[in-house]
Amino acid sequence: MSRKKVESSIEGIIPYSGEGSTITIEGGAVCTQLGCAYTGDEAVAYAAKQSNVDVVAAYPITPQTIIVERFSEYVADGEVSTKYLPVESEHSAMSACVGASIGGARVFTSTASQGLALMHEVLYLASGLRCPIVMAVVNRALSAPINIHGDHSDMMGSRDCGWIQLYAENAQEAYDLTIQSFKIAEDKNVQLPITVNLDGFFISHSTESMKSLADEDINKFLPSRTPIYKLDHDSPISIGGMALPEYYYEFKRQQEEAINSAKPVVKNVGNEFGEMTGRKYGFFEAYEMNDADVAIISLGSTSGTVRSVAKKLRANGEKVGAIKLWMYRPFPTEELFSIIKDLKVLAVMDRAISFGAPYGALCSDISSILQNRDSEVKVLNMIYGLGGRDIPTTTIQQVFEESLHTAKTGEVKQRIKFLDVRE
């Protein structure tokens, strides 16, 4: 494809005079030589397909996502050999996932909002029974009032379920993290379920240009699952026994050990993925944090908006930085502390309310890692974007300005602020 640079009539856009690239269809998406057009949902479905999943169990109706809808098309068209179980509720979906996972299968599912809430009870079985299930959670608000749009209330409501929790900024990351998740979850030192979170509508229904991988590259990166223990007719074992006060606590202590030992695995898998694709992953992405005075930390799609504003402020000489947290559980305590400790101000973006708590969930974590440590960083909590309320660049700009003001004067106007809300 040839491209000639010509004088443009539209600012920042180079007029095109090439022949155009060839269009191909891949996983149901239109692709050019430069990438494919996927919604976040379609990207995750394609990643699950390429990850050679054995079983998908899901509730197929609202609040289900297009992820499972697209996956069921792969099944109907005979493009995958996956056993697809459309069940009668999310509670049943997660129960079936647990059963299949215990049977040794590679298992995938997805849900959103009320669906995740209905699964809540079984989420703890999945982690307690050490089932390496991968679930995409399209983050959406919880009722009431009824709302279908994006925020983090659903996942934050199930925050302590013992699952590894990753957050994607865009369709590309949702795709990349889904593939990595199987490798992380199934690692012999981890054996835990994992959620890949993507923002409802902002990512799930947004078409973006991104790059997918060839099947053979994924096959090399992700060998089939080798379960340590599984239910097997020929060598029967018992899974899911009762543990009363004499032993329950020890199980839970081991589970805590297991989720923390996922950290080096997440790091190694992120590095290996980076070597293969040029897109390196880890616990978080730090933008211009080396000499930053103030920074914003966020989860999901907002991170891109934050970075775009940070870039503009940097160009004006402001010492600002941005942190995008890919891994929320396990929390990267030490690593995060080391990059925030010398800041003057850190603004923490929470897209969910922890009702009656001193801060939103992410800010509570950040505040607690600073406790009893040698750091003067002032923390500002910004609650935002509930029920799909948009978070424009102008609001992010205000957050940076307020943080810079606090850095300059030492004055904290409000420790917790509700952005863009009528009150």
Place this chain on the structure above:
Amino acid sequence: MFEVRWHGRAGQGVITVSRLLGLAAMIEGKHIQAFPEFGPERLGAPMGGFTRISEKPIEVHSKIYQPDLVVVLDETLLPIINVSEGLKSDGSLIVNSIKSPKEITNRLGLKGPSSYCVDATGISLKILESSRGFNTVMLGALTESTKIISMKSAQEAVRSRFSGQLLEKNLKLLETGSKEVIAE
């Protein structure tokens, strides 16, 4: 970055055309975002859509508040929605209407942005014997009036979406839209 805001009603193909524009730009090596603004999901309810086109990867994930281009698929939205809100002073507005661009400009009190009109519904009724193709007509009008994508890329994008007789008709809708769009 070139940012487009679409106004239409649910069922009029806002999502499809916002994606087709994105695809055409992707064919030209651009990074794109195309996304709808969902309201209550019922046919005929006003809804919006957005397309971003950029030489660099797109980081922003929010609605578009200062569009370079606004496309109105349904003229009956003009009294209900402030379609030109935030439109850049050197931007453009394209309306599916039999009125003249001057009339639209006066009605909206536009001072800076250029207006264009095309009778997309009429063209669609003629070619498709249904109004359902007016979104493709608008894509043709947009291609001609903004030059943000080439006609060839727009055709390629349409080819990726339709086949058979419907493809031939959509290519005709696209071409007619580009020929019949009227500038102020």
